[in-house]
Amino acid sequence: RASAGEEANIPRWVRVNALRSSVEDQLETTFAAYKRTTELQEVIRSPPGATRLVYIDPHVPNLLAVTQGTDLTKTDAYGAGKIILQDKASCFPAYLLDPRSEDGDVVDACAAPGNKTTHLAAVLHGHRPEFESAPQTIFAFEKDSRRAQTLEKMVRIAGSRKQTVIAPGQDFLQVDPEADKYKDVGVLLLDPSCSGSGIVGRDSMPELHLPDALDKQSQGKGAPPPKNGQTVRKRKHGEVEKGEKEASQNLLIDDEGNETVVNSSKDLQARLEALSSFQLIILLHAFKFPSAKRITYSTCSVHAAENERVVMKALQSDIARRRGWRILRRDDQVSGLRDWDVRGLPEECGGDTEIAEGCIRSHKGDGRGVMGFF
Numbered sequence: 001r002a003s004a005g006e007e008a009n010i011p012r013w014v015r016v017n018a019l020r021s022s023v024e025d026q027l028e029t030t031f032a033a034y035k036r037t038t039e040l041q042e043v044i045r046s047p048p049g050a051t052r053l054v055y056i057d058p059h060v061p062n063l064l065a066v067t068q069g070t071d072l073t074k075t076d077a078y079g080a081g082k083i084i085l086q087d088k089a090s091c092f093p094a095y096l097l098d099p100r101s102e103d104g105d106v107v108d109a110c111a112a113p114g115n116k117t118t119h120l121a122a123v124l125h126g127h128r129p130e131f132e133s134a135p136q137t138i139f140a141f142e143k144d145s146r147r148a149q150t151l152e153k154m155v156r157i158a159g160s161r162k163q164t165v166i167a168p169g170q171d172f173l174q175v176d177p178e179a180d181k182y183k184d185v186g187v188l189l190l191d192p193s194c195s196g197s198g199i200v201g202r203d204s205m206p207e208l209h210l211p212d213a214l215d216k217q218s219q220g221k222g223a224p225p226p227k228n229g230q231t232v233r234k235r236k237h238g239e240v241e242k243g244e245k246e247a248s249q250n251l252l253i254d255d256e257g258n259e260t261v262v263n264s265s266k267d268l269q270a271r272l273e274a275l276s277s278f279q280l281i282i283l284l285h286a287f288k289f290p291s292a293k294r295i296t297y298s299t300c301s302v303h304a305a306e307n308e309r310v311v312m313k314a315l316q317s318d319i320a321r322r323r324g325w326r327i328l329r330r331d332d333q334v335s336g337l338r339d340w341d342v343r344g345l346p347e348e349c350g351g352d353t354e355i356a357e358g359c360i361r362s363h364k365g366d367g368r369g370v371m372g373f374f
C-alpha cells in the first residue's frame with residue numbers, strides 16, 4: 001500500500017492550461033504568495049506551514065510543481081480550467097506526441113477523464129493559437145459512458161470543446177480506421193487501461209499471503225468472498241474503506257478503480273496477461289490508420305509486461321513491418337523529453353539500446369517526484 005514516505009516524496013504537479021492561461025499569469029495570481037525556487041527537492045521537502053514554494057518544470061512546458069497541502073481544487077483557477085492537477089509523467093504523452101497542424105487530425109483512443117485530451121488541445125493551441133478556427137479535430141473515444149461524462153465536463157471546462165469530438169460509449173477497437181472521417185488522422189495517443197501499479201499509493205506487487213483477511217472482510221459484510229481473478233467493484237483512486245485495509249492487500253486495483261482479487265503470483269500474471277493482450281490489440285489497431293505518422297503508447301504501470309514487452313510485440317507484428325512503424329529515437333524527441341534520462345529497460349527490448357532509449361519511463365520514489373509511468 002501507499003507508504004507515507006512515497007506520498008511525501010511527490011510535490012503537487014500543476015499543468016497550466018495554455019488554452020485559458022499562462023505560467024506568468026498563474027505565478028501572478030493563483031501562486032502569487034508562493035516563493036519561486038529552482039530546486040525541486042526544496043518543494044518536495046518543504047514542511048507544512050512553511051513558505052509555500054513553486055518550481056517551473058524544465059522538461060514539460062507549462063508545468064509547475066508546488067508545495068503540497070493546499071486544496072487547489074478550491075481555487076478560481078481550477079474552477080475556470082486554468083490549471084489542471086496532473087502528475088508530471090502523465091504530461092509526457094501529449095507533449096511527446098507533439099501534434100502540429102501539418103499532422104492533421106488527432107485521436108485520443110482511451111480518453112476519460114480527459115487529462116491528456118485537454119493537454120493535446122493545449123499543445124495544438126501552442127503551435128497554432130488560431131486553432132479555435134482551424135479545421136483540426138481531436139477525436140476522443142471513451143468506451144465507458146459514465147466516464148465519458150467526466151471527459152465531456154473536463155473538455156468543456158478546459159476550453160477545448162470546439163476542437164474535440166467526443167464519442168461517448170465508443171469502443172476504439174470498433175472504430176473503422178479506413179472510414180472517411182479518419183482519413184486525415186496523423187497522430188494518435190493511446191493510454192489504455194492498465195494495472196495502475198505506478199500510481200502513488202498502489203503496490204506494484206500486492207501482498208499475496210493474507211487469505212484469511214478476505215474471510216474477515218466477507219464475514220464483516222455478510223457477502224461471500226469474491227473468486228480469485230474476479231473483478232468485484234469499482235472504487236476511486238486511493239479509496240480504502242474502513243475495515244478493508246488488510247483485505248485490500250489482496251486486491252489489485254487498476255487505474256480505473258476496478259479491483260481484482262489476487263491471491264497468488266499466478267493470479268497477478270493472469271491479470272497482466274489479460275491487460276497486455278488488450279494493450280497490444282489497441283496498439284495494432286492504431287497502426288491501421290492510413291495517414292498515421294506518430295503514436296504514443298503509455299501506461300501508469302511499472303510492469304514490463306504492459307510496457308516494453310507490448311511495444312516489442314507490436315513492432316514485431318506484420319502490420320508494423322509492412323507499414324514501417326519504428327520507435328522514435330531519443331534524439332528526435334521533443335527537446336524537454338530528450339533531456340529526461342529515465343529510459344526503457346534494455347533487457348526487455350531484446351538488448352536493443354536504441355529502442356530502450358526511445359522509450360521513456362519514470363519511477364515513483366526515485367527522487368524525481370513523479371509516479372511510475374511508461
Ligand code: SAM
Pocket residue numbers: 090109110111112113114115116117141142143144147170171172173191192193194255256
Ligand atoms: N487518458 C486518460 C487521461 O489521461 O485522463 C486516462 C485513460 S484511462 C488509463 C483508460 C480509459 O480507457 C478508461 O476510461 C477506459 O474506460 C477507457 N477504455 C478502455 N478500453 C477502451 C476501448 N476499447 N475503447 C475506448 N476506451 C477504452
